Structures are given as structure tokens and as C-alpha cells.
Amino acid sequence: MEYLAGAFAVAWIFTFVYVLSLVRRQRRLEQDIAMLRELLEDRQRS
């Protein structure tokens, strides 16, 4: 039974870590876009 529990734990840790990495990457890029748009607007205003 411990091998079965181990396999499921490994699979879900893999999935969780990967999904977390996707969320972080997407969030970081969206922050970059917001910052770059602000810079672009500042430049157009000045």
C-alpha cells in the first residue's frame, strides 16, 4: 500500500509544482506587460 500512496504522492507533487510554475510565469509576464504599457504611455504623453 505504501508504494501506491508514494506513486500518487509523487504524481500530485509533480502536477502541483508544474501548475504553480505556470501560474507564476503567467503572473510575472502580466506584471511586465502592465509596467511596459505604463512606460509606453508615459513616453507618448511627454
Next chain:
Amino acid sequence: MGRGRDLWMLGLDSVAGAAVLVAIYMALVWVPDAANLTTPTERAAQHIFYLHMGMNIGAGLGYLGAFLVSVLYLLTGRRIWDMIAVAAVELGVVFGAGVLATGSIWAKPTWNTWWTWDPRLTTAAIVVLVYVAYLMLRGALEDPARRARFAAVYGIFAFASVPLTFMSIRWWRTIHPVVIGGSNAEAQGAFAMGPSIRTAMFASMIAFAIVFFALLAHRVRIEQTAEEVEQLKEQLA
């Protein structure tokens, strides 16, 4: 990104989550133990098979998908195919590593070892390394057009390692069970696949296929957002 697309992706995520719950229930509760396995440890460990086969589908879709979109990229030069290719390869590597990990955990109670240099295990590990090299190659090339072209050519040639792995248990003497399309008399840990085991296996494979497409949609969106960042940087330069 559009609100319609967000809703569509949320729907796909929900379907994937529900499908995984059904697959887990079928693998752990609904399906009976394999009748021909003798020890309780082996019988419990056999349930890892459903997880292992699901991950196999995820990895296979990643490698096959990368091959197909690489061909499409070389034919059309459209950037979206390159984005899907890198997303598919990354998922192929994640699921491929999952296949190796779950297989290794199953092997310990069944073969009494975590790892052996069996043709199937060796070729499966090589496939993962070949696709890790794909991701490293992309990281080493700066020019996006050149990177996409090289990656597409690599993605096409890399796929040759996938049918080799699939056929390895049919061509060479191996202890790995042949699950689909045959049985190997020498396989240790093989089990008779009755209708309930087959149903649970296909449920797991379908669930992981849906999970694959849900994750692929998210990963492609990251590529598209990254391209938007690059375009904004060019405007500022």
C-alpha cells in the same frame, strides 16, 4: 487575453479536474485487484498502473503534438505552431518524468528494484533526455525565427525516439509487460487485463488526455503573453 478564452479555459480546467477525480475513484475503489497477482503488496502496487498509463498518454501527446506542429511550422512559418511545439515538449517532459517515477515505484515491489537497464526503461529515459535537450537548445538560441526553425527540425528528428520506445518491448527481450497488443511470457509483473481493468485504464488515459490539453492551453497562453512582452519592449526601444 479575451474573456471568452478565459471562460473556455476555465471550462476545460473544470472538465479536467472532474475527469481526474473519476479516474482516481475508478483506479483506487471501483476496479478490483488483478486476479493473478499473488502478494497483497503486488496487488496494491498494480493500481499504480492506471496512473502510469495516464501519464504515458500525457507524454505521448506531448511528443506527437510537438512533431506534428513542428512539421506545420516548417510548412507555414506561422509562429503559433512554434508556441504549441515548445508547450507540448515541456508537457511531454513533465509527463515523461512522471512515467519514469511511477514506473520506478511500481518496479520496486514487483521486480525488487527501483531501476534496471531494461530496453524499455532505458529508451523511455533517453526520450525524456532528448526532449530536455530540445528545451536547452531553445534556451541557447537568441533569434526567435532561427530558434523556431532549429527547434522544429530537432522536434521532427527527436520524435524518432518515441516509436523506438513503444516498440522496444516488442522487439527486444525485456521484463516490461506489453500492455497493448500482446503479452510477453517473460514479463515480471504482467497481469491479465479483464474488462474492468481495461475500462479503468481507458478512463485514466482519457482523464490525463484532457489534463494535457488543459495544461497545453495555459502553457501556450504563457508563450503568447511572452511575445506580447517582447513586442512592447521593441516599441520602447
